[in-house]
Structure formats: structure tokens, C-alpha cells
Amino acid sequence: MARQTHRLDVNGRSHxxxxxxxxxxxxxxxxxxxxxxxxxxxxxxxxxxxxxxVDGRVVTSCLMLWPEAEGREVRTIEGLAxxxxxxxLQRAFVEHGAVQCGFCIPGMILAGVATLERVPSAxxxxxxxxxxxxxxxxxxxxxIVDAIESVAEAPA
Amino acid sequence: xxxxxxxxxxxxGEREPRVxxxxxxxxxxxxxxxxxxxxxxHARLVLSPHPHARITALHADAALxxxxxxxxxxxxxxxxxxxxxxxxxxxxxxRADALFADREAVFAGQPVAAVLGESYADAEEGAExxxxxxxxxxxxxxxxxxxxxxxxxxRSPVSDIDHTxxxxxxxxxxxxxxxxxxxxxxASHLSFERGDLDEGFxxxxxxxxxxxxxxxxxxGYIEPHATVASYDPATGDVAVWTSTQGQFHVRxxxxxxxxxxxxxxxxxxxxxxxxxGGKMIQSATIATACALVAGRPVKLVFxxxxxxxxxxxxPGSVVRLRSGITSEGDLTALEATVIYDAGAFxxxxxxxxxxxxxxxxxxxxxxxxxxxxxxxxxxxxxxRAPGIHNITHAIEQQVDAMALGVGLDPAAVRLRNAVRTGDxxxxxxxxxxxGMVETIEAAARHPIWTGREAARxxxxxxxxxxxxxxxxxxxxxxxxxxxxxxxxxDGTVNAxxxxxxxxxxxxxxxxxxxxxxxxxxxxxxxxxxxxxxAPYAGIAAGSKTTITMGRAVxxxxxxxxxxxxSIAADQLExxxxxxxxxxxxxxxxxxxxxxxxxxxxxxxTTGFGSLYTPIVGKGAISARVQAPGFTxxxxxxxxxxxxxxxxxxxxxxxxxxxYAINPLSVEGQMEGGTGMGIGIGLSEEYLxxxxxxxxxxxxxxxxxxxxxxxxxxxxxxxxxxxxEGPYGARGVGEPSITAGGAAIANALHDALxxxxxxxxxxxxxxxxxxxxxxx
Numbered sequence: 001m002a003r004q005t006h007r008l009d010v011n012g013r014s015h016x017x018x019x020x021x022x023x024x025x026x027x028x029x030x031x032x033x034x035x036x037x038x039x040x041x042x043x044x045x046x047x048x049x050x051x052x053x054v055d056g057r058v059v060t061s062c063l064m065l066w067p068e069a070e071g072r073e074v075r076t077i078e079g080l081a082x083x084x085x086x087x088x089l090q091r092a093f094v095e096h097g098a099v100q101c102g103f104c105i106p107g108m109i110l111a112g113v114a115t116l117e118r119v120p121s122a123x124x125x126x127x128x129x130x131x132x133x134x135x136x137x138x139x140x141x142x143x144i145v146d147a148i149e150s151v152a153e154a155p156a
Numbered sequence: 157x158x159x160x161x162x163x164x165x166x167x168x169g170e171r172e173p174r175v176x177x178x179x180x181x182x183x184x185x186x187x188x189x190x191x192x193x194x195x196x197x198h199a200r201l202v203l204s205p206h207p208h209a210r211i212t213a214l215h216a217d218a219a220l221x222x223x224x225x226x227x228x229x230x231x232x233x234x235x236x237x238x239x240x241x242x243x244x245x246x247x248x249x250x251r252a253d254a255l256f257a258d259r260e261a262v263f264a265g266q267p268v269a270a271v272l273g274e275s276y277a278d279a280e281e282g283a284e285x286x287x288x289x290x291x292x293x294x295x296x297x298x299x300x301x302x303x304x305x306x307x308x309x310x311r312s313p314v315s316d317i318d319h320t321x322x323x324x325x326x327x328x329x330x331x332x333x334x335x336x337x338x339x340x341x342x343a344s345h346l347s348f349e350r351g352d353l354d355e356g357f358x359x360x361x362x363x364x365x366x367x368x369x370x371x372x373x374x375x376g377y378i379e380p381h382a383t384v385a386s387y388d389p390a391t392g393d394v395a396v397w398t399s400t401q402g403q404f405h406v407r408x409x410x411x412x413x414x415x416x417x418x419x420x421x422x423x424x425x426x427x428x429x430x431x432x433g434g435k436m437i438q439s440a441t442i443a444t445a446c447a448l449v450a451g452r453p454v455k456l457v458f459x460x461x462x463x464x465x466x467x468x469x470x471p472g473s474v475v476r477l478r479s480g481i482t483s484e485g486d487l488t489a490l491e492a493t494v495i496y497d498a499g500a501f502x503x504x505x506x507x508x509x510x511x512x513x514x515x516x517x518x519x520x521x522x523x524x525x526x527x528x529x530x531x532x533x534x535x536x537x538x539x540r541a542p543g544i545h546n547i548t549h550a551i552e553q554q555v556d557a558m559a560l561g562v563g564l565d566p567a568a569v570r571l572r573n574a575v576r577t578g579d580x581x582x583x584x585x586x587x588x589x590x591g592m593v594e595t596i597e598a599a600a601r602h603p604i605w606t607g608r609e610a611a612r613x614x615x616x617x618x619x620x621x622x623x624x625x626x627x628x629x630x631x632x633x634x635x636x637x638x639x640x641x642x643x644x645x646d647g648t649v650n651a652x653x654x655x656x657x658x659x660x661x662x663x664x665x666x667x668x669x670x671x672x673x674x675x676x677x678x679x680x681x682x683x684x685x686x687x688x689x690a691p692y693a694g695i696a697a698g699s700k701t702t703i704t705m706g707r708a709v710x711x712x713x714x715x716x717x718x719x720x721x722s723i724a725a726d727q728l729e730x731x732x733x734x735x736x737x738x739x740x741x742x743x744x745x746x747x748x749x750x751x752x753x754x755x756x757x758x759x760x761t762t763g764f765g766s767l768y769t770p771i772v773g774k775g776a777i778s779a780r781v782q783a784p785g786f787t788x789x790x791x792x793x794x795x796x797x798x799x800x801x802x803x804x805x806x807x808x809x810x811x812x813x814x815y816a817i818n819p820l821s822v823e824g825q826m827e828g829g830t831g832m833g834i835g836i837g838l839s840e841e842y843l844x845x846x847x848x849x850x851x852x853x854x855x856x857x858x859x860x861x862x863x864x865x866x867x868x869x870x871x872x873x874x875x876x877x878x879x880e881g882p883y884g885a886r887g888v889g890e891p892s893i894t895a896g897g898a899a900i901a902n903a904l905h906d907a908l909x910x911x912x913x914x915x916x917x918x919x920x921x922x923x924x925x926x927x928x929x930x931x
Binding site: 046086102 | 171176177179180181185187190377378379380431432457821824828831834854855856866868
């Protein structure tokens with residue numbers, strides 16, 4: 001397939017990408033930009049390991065063709081920390097023991113970020129719904145929910 | 157959380173966040189699929205669509221003519237991968253050796269060929285162009301029918317059974333006997349006997365007879381199997397980056413298959429994206445064979461579909477039980493038949509399952525038979541406590557039914573009959589220190605259990621509420637272990653181990669070193685070396701890593717401390733036995749001003765012309781006594797009797813950890829295993845069509861629990877010290893998966909008054925049990 005050229009804005013930087021248009025956003029982010037935090041766990045949008053934020057919304061990037069992301073703001077796990085300063089959710093995941101094998105964690109944290117941006121004082125049930133598209137097999141979700149809850153604002 | 161007073165330490169016993177956590181939350185951790193090498197090819201697999209077929213021809217010409225396709229590798233090509241020209245797949249009896257179907261495909265999804273392409277797309281397009289001609293053979297799909305003497309054979313007869321999968325997880329003194337000549341599908345059989353069954357049943361006031369089925373399930377790790385293998389024809393060097401629970405197991409297998417000298421082979425076990433017993437070797441053998449044939453690096457990452465079809469999920473089973481109880485609640489006799497569907501290659505955990513189904517309670521009379529049966533389902537491997545969720549689902553419903561049948565409290569009947577330290581297992585071997593009783597007692601005190609009447613009272617016409625209890629345990633494995641520990645020039649220490657960290661063990665090892673050297677955990681680093689740089693280590697499986705490698709780490713720290721004491725005593729003109737540890741220094745007891753810092757000790761043992769040898773601690777331990785872990789789990793649930801949907805509303809997992817070196821990690825293991833048990837109990841199963849093809853080879857239809865399906869889990873750690881584990885620790889990784897399905901089944905009985913004898917308890921099965929849908 002003939003390659004196409006588009007610009008992708010990823011983590012605040014603009015990249016000119018030259019690639020086959022039938023490749024997924026996940027493939028291009030991983031293989032062309034070498035941002036390998038996003039993972040492929042199923043390739044069918046069922047596990048959430050490939051979760052990225054596109055214009056602030058959760059996207060399973062294994063199902064999105066990369067040219068569709070042109071003109072939008074793509075955020076990956078690598079862009080979440082502010083320099084050396086971790087995002088509060090990243091710190092909470094470590095401190096609460098929410099991280100085990102880690103494979104789902106980049107997607108899970110981004111889903112948690114999107115959940116709290118949408119519902120800043122999310123309850124445990126709202127947190128569970130917010131991350132229901134992200135499978136984790138190590139934790140039973142207990143400490144993941146604990147970590148996200150610890151960062152949520154107290155209900156007004 | 158803790159129910160008895162804990163011994164006091166400084167570093168162990170604390171809730172320590174994982175040492176590698178920061179790398180994981182920033183996306184920097186490198187997993188096998190993240191590895192890219194110059195000149196790397198991509199491999200895609202061609203899978204058999206038939207559960208049983210003869211391969212009569214394979215046409216690769218169209219694929220090879222496709223631009224970007226470099227090679228097509230089949231079983232016939234494996235002789236080119238082997239240094240001595242032998243073909244490892246020829247007549248292979250074990251799944252690890254059978255890289256590709258060799259003339260006969262024995263399950264739907266079995267790899268038949270790999271296509272190597274310059275890009276992933278090239279390889280994928282090439283794989284679609286490979287044309288395989290099959291002569292379809294009768295498929296053996298029902299495990300009970302497969303045991304009949306006149307059943308067709310699932311596969312051509314094979315020899316030796318490889319017990320690696322089972323041995324990795326559990327050390328038991330019994331071994332199933334291989335059926336002679338393998339003229340039937342029964343791959344192995346074993347039995348246990350005690351007392352006189354007739355006498356046992358004659359003493360019973362109630363005899364319960366029931367059959368139970370458990371589905372074939374997948375371990376469900378989120379990272380599919382992945383390997384990058386490289387081969388340099390000029391030097392003969394082979395390097396393999398892979399996702400495995402046992403890098404030395406991969407090394408030994410590749411050496412054996414391809415006759416590679418150990419000096420030319422390096423296996424790097426990458427950070428593992430979940431294993432749970434299922435990540436041993438499947439992608440490493442194929443990727444390495446492809447690299448050896450092509451003379452270039454090859455990446456092979458299973459798709460999820462391939463991982464469900466062609467990895468090693470864990471067996472379905474049929475368990476038939478007949479058992480007796482007196483009206484006082486004494487168990488009198490157990491007659492059990494345990495049948496595991498091994499799929500197309502031997503490897504089901506029949507010895508462990510058959511032993512443990514008859515060993516959790518004091519049965520005065522018993523007879524247990526276990527069978528491992530070959531079918532044309534996917535070949536199976538281990539899972540957390542392999543085989544035990546199957547038998548627990550049966551025996552714990554049976555005990556529940558007997559207790560309720562004579563009008564007694566199920567927790568009380570369990571306590572009355574539970575095995576204690578020193579009691580004999582069905583094999584005659586005595587249990588080492590165990591905490592089954594303490595575990596049940598803690599569950600019986602839990603608010604979910606004591607509040608079950610109030611919970612039931614919430615029931616309405618169409619929403620029934622129930623609470624269930626189930627108990628189980630796991631013996632765990634044993635393997636020797638060694639650790640090296642180096643004193644750094646800044647007074648910190650580095651530990652090197654060869655075992656994969658799948659559960660936070662490196663964090664626990666850092667705590668152990670910190671404890672023994674009286675330094676903060678931050679001054680210890682633990683590195684997982686590869687097979688060239690680390691001392692030999694076993695597979696991270698069998699709940700054994702902390703209790704074996706943890707002992708080696710502790711010995712290494714003690715060794716390092718004694719070397720420091722000896723050198724400091726010499727320098728300070730004191731007796732080594734008078735030396736004590738201060739804060740990052742060695743002191744003469746009672747004279748803290750006479751001291752040497754760790755940093756100074758490092759300097760005087762590494763400087764030019766030093767009279768002392770560098771300080772390197774070594775710990776090496778042999779396997780001795782197991783440290784079994786028991787769990788008791790409580791499920792509270794609501795059943796919608798119109799839809800059959802089950803909603804979990806409360807959960808407690810009680811587990812004996814012996815001593816929780818890192819309670820944060822122990823809870824993580826308990827919660828994770830509980831989550832898997834919930835999936836096994838409610839929603840996960842391989843669904844085959846009548847032709848033996850998997851219908852749900854994807855994560856939408858192979859349904860693992862999401863966060864929204866999972867209740868809050870209350871982890872209750874019980875600490876009955878083991879004889880062997882460091883600080884009394886027990887194996888904690890596996891017991892947590894065992895009891896969930898049974899606890900759910902008992903809660904469903906509590907809610908509905910009917911038994912769901914088939915697991916998982918899907919809405920359809922719930923409605924069937926209620927008579928709302930016809931069979």
C-alpha cells in the first residue's frame with residue numbers, strides 16, 4: 001500500500017509521519033515514534049492495553065487508523081509526567097500497590113485520568129465503570145480502584 | 157488484617173511499594189514485544205483449522221513469491237535449525253517439542269507453519285497464501301467418551317510424558333503411571349486408597365453422590381506470548397528475548413531441541429506481562445527455530461486469537477464424588493474419580509488434583525482415581541495451583557451439601573474435619589505445618605459469614621441473595637535457589653538473581669537484604685540477570701519463589717554480613733563475634749565509636765593493593781520442606797432469577813501467608829487470584845462447536861471479569877508460620893485462585909436452593925438449574 005504523509009501531535013510535539021494509511025494509531029505510535037508504553041493485548045479493542053487519549057477521550061488505538069488522528073491531540077503514557085514530576089495518578093498507582101505485571105497499567109492509568117477529568121469526584125462504582133474497558137488480570141482491580149479513588153476529589 | 161501478633165522486624169513485614177513500579181507507570185518497562193533488532197524479520201503463524209487431520213501437502217510457493225516474504229518454516233525444516241541435523245518435532249510426545257504439527261494436526265489451532273516477512277504485513281499476507289491440504293480424521297472431543305476402549309485415538313501413540321508443567325508448580329512424591337503402549341486415550345492414571353470404603357459408607361448417616369464439571373479456561377495474561385530471537389551465523393551466537401516465567405527452563409529446552417552449546421546461547425527473560433502458569437516457552441521455541449533457519453533475528457508475538465487457540469490453557473474436568481457423613485458431622489468415606497481433559501498432549505495436573513481432592517479433610521476411608529485423558533482439544537498447561545480450582549469446585553460443594561444435608565453449619569463441619577499439621581495426605585505423607593483451621597476460623601468470624609442471615613433477608617421475588625464459603629489449599633513447589641550479593645563502593649548493595657519477578661519478589665528480596673544488613677530498603681537493588689549473568693534459578697511458579705529464593709537471599713545477606721564483620725574485626729582489632737551492625741556501619745558491640753562504615757569496608761576491599769578480598773555474599777539453598785498455603789473465601793451475591801445474571805455484592809479472601817514479608821504484595825496476590833477465581837466461577841470457558849473448533853477465540857467472547865464485574869475484595873491475612881520459608885513465610889501466589897468458583901457455587905445454592913454442578917455459572921446455567929430453560 002502506498003504510504004501517506006500526515007502530521008501527528010503526540011504529547012505536545014508535532015511529528016511528520018510517512019506510513020501506510022492502513023496501519024493503526026497503536027502501530028505508528030509504537031513502531032514509528034518508539035513510544036512503546038501502549039501495548040497490544042488483543043488487537044480487537046477488547047482489553048484496553050492500547051488505550052490512548054485522543055482529544056482527551058479514551059481511544060483503543062488498535063482500532064483507530066493513524067491518519068484519523070491528524071489534527072487531534074494524542075496523549076500517551078510517556079506524556080503524562082511533567083518533566084520529572086509524576087502525574088498524581090502515576091504516583092498513587094505505585095504507592096497503593098496497583099501495579100503488578102504492569103502490562104495493562106499505561107492504558108489503565110490513562111483510563112483513570114479520563115475518568116477523573118470527566119467526573120472529578122468519582123465514586124468507587126463510577127471508577128469501576130470508567131475503567132471497565134481495561135482488563136487487568138493481576139490485581140482483581142482492588143488496588144487500582146483504591147489508587148484512583150485516592151486521587152479523586154472529595155464529593156462536594 | 158493480621159489476626160495474631162506478628163514478630164517485629166525493621167524492613168520485612170512492611171508494606172513496600174514495588175521497586176520497579178516507577179518504570180511501569182511511566183511506560184518505560186521493556187517487554188519482549190517492545191524489543192526491536194536491526195534486520196529483524198516478523199513471523200506469522202499458519203494454524204490448523206481442523207482438530208484432527210493428516211497433513212497431506214503444504215504449498216508454500218505462492219507465499220514465497222509474495223514480495224517481502226523471506227521463508228516459510230514447517231516441521232520438515234526443523235532439522236535445519238538443529239546443530240546436529242536431528243528434527244526435534246519428529247514424533248514429539250510433548251507440546252514443548254512439537255513446534256509445528258508433524259504430518260498430523262491434533263488440535264484446531266495447532267501451528268503448522270511460520271511465515272517470515274520483512275514486515276509484519278508481509279508475513280501476514282504470506283501466511284494467508286500458504287495452502288495446506290488436509291485429510292480430516294475423526295476428532296475425539298468428549299473426555300468421558302474418549303476413555304472408552306473403542307474410542308478413536310486422539311493422536312498417534314506417543315512415548316514419554318513431560319512433567320515439567322506440573323513439577324514447576326508442585327512437589328509431590330506421587331506420579332501418575334503412564335498407560336502402557338498408549339493404545340487408549342488415557343495418558344496416565346493414579347489412585348489413592350485408605351481404609352475400607354464399605355465400612356466408611358456403612359457408618360454414614362447421609363451419603364451424597366454427585367458429578368461436577370469445570371470448563372477449560374485460559375490463564376488470561378494480558379501480554380500475549382512474545383519472543384525476539386537472534387542468530388548470528390558467523391559466530392553461532394543465539395540470543396533470545398522472551399516472555400517466560402522461567403528463563404533457564406527456556407535455555408535448557410532450546411539447548412535440548414536445537415543441540416546448542418550453552419556458551420552460545422543467552423536467554424533474557426524480559427519483564428513479564430502476566431503468566432499465571434501459562435508462560436513457559438511456546439513462542440520462544442518457534443521464534444528460535446525460525447531465526448536459526450533464516451539466519452536473521454525474528455520476532456514472534458502471538459495475536460490474542462492465537463494465544464487462545466494455540467497456547468496452553470488449563471484443563472476442563474469431570475469429577476464424580478460419593479461421600480458419607482454422620483449426623484454429628486464426621487466425614488466417613490470418600491470415593492472420587494477425577495478426570496482431566498489434557499487436550500492433544502499429556503501435561504494435565506492429574507497427580508496434584510487427585511492427591512488434594514482427598515487430602516483436605518480427615519477421611520478415614522477413601523479411594524480416589526485420577527485420569528489424564530487425551531482429546532483433540534488444545535493441549536493444556538498450568539495455571540495458578542493447576543487443577544485445584546476444578547477439584548475444589550467439586551469437593552467444596554460436596555462438603556457443603558453433606559453439612560446442610562445433616563442440618564449442620566458448613567463452616568463447623570469443615571473445622572471439625574479439616575486436616576492439621578502432621579495429618580497424612582492421601583499419599584501417606586504427613587502435612588508439614590499448615591494453617592487450614594486458623595484460615596477457616598478467620599472466615600467464620602468475618603462479617604460476610606456472620607451477616608449471612610441479614611443478607612438473605614434482602615431477597616425479593618426475583619432477586620435472591622446468598623452467601624457461600626469454600627476452602628482450599630496448595631502445597632507449592634520446591635527447587636534449589638542461589639543469589640549473589642555485592643557490596644558497592646558507596647556502601648549500598650546489589651543482589652543478582654536469575655528468577656523472574658512475577659509477583660513482586662524482587663521487592664521482598666530487597667526487604668530481606670535490608671533487614672539482615674540493617675539498612676533502608678532504598679540502599680538495596682535487586683537485578684534479574686539473564687542466563688549468562690545470573691546464577692541458575694528455577695521457574696517462577698508453584699508459589700515457591702519467596703520461600704526458596706528468599707531463603708537464598710537471606711543466606712547471601714548473612715554471608716555478606718559475616719565477611720564484613722571479619723574484616724572490620726581485623727581492622728578494629730576486635731573479635732568477629734563481638735561485631736554488630738549500626739546505621740550503615742559495623743561496630744564493636746558496646747563501643748559504637750569503634751566502627752567502619754560499609755563504604756569504608758568497600759574501599760579497603762577493592763582498592764589497589766588491598767589485602768582483603770572483595771565482599772561478595774553468596775546464598776545457596778536446597779529444596780527441603782514445602783510451606784503449603786490454605787485459603788477460605790466468602791462470596792455474597794444476588795441472582796436475578798429472570799435473567800440468570802449473578803452480581804457479586806461482597807467478597808472476602810482469607811489466606812494463610814505464614815508471614816507476610818510484604819503485606820502489600822501478599823494482598824495483591826490474594827486479590828489477583830480471587831479475580832481469576834471469580835472469572836472461572838462465573839464467565840470464563842472455552843466454547844467448542846460440534847466439529848471441535850473454538851467458537852470464542854477473542855476477549856469479547858472469552859469473558860474475563862472487568863472492574864465493573866468485580867466486587868471489593870476484603871483480604872484477610874492469617875499468619876501461621878511455616879518451618880521453611882524466610883521469617884515463616886508460605887507460598888502465597890497460587891492458593892487465592894482455588895476457592896472462588898466453589899464459593900460462588902455454594903452461594904448460588906444458598907440463594908436458590910439448587911446446585912450448579914457445572915462451572916462457570918453462566919446466566920444460561922443458572923436458568924437451567926432453576927428449570928427456566930429446557931436442556
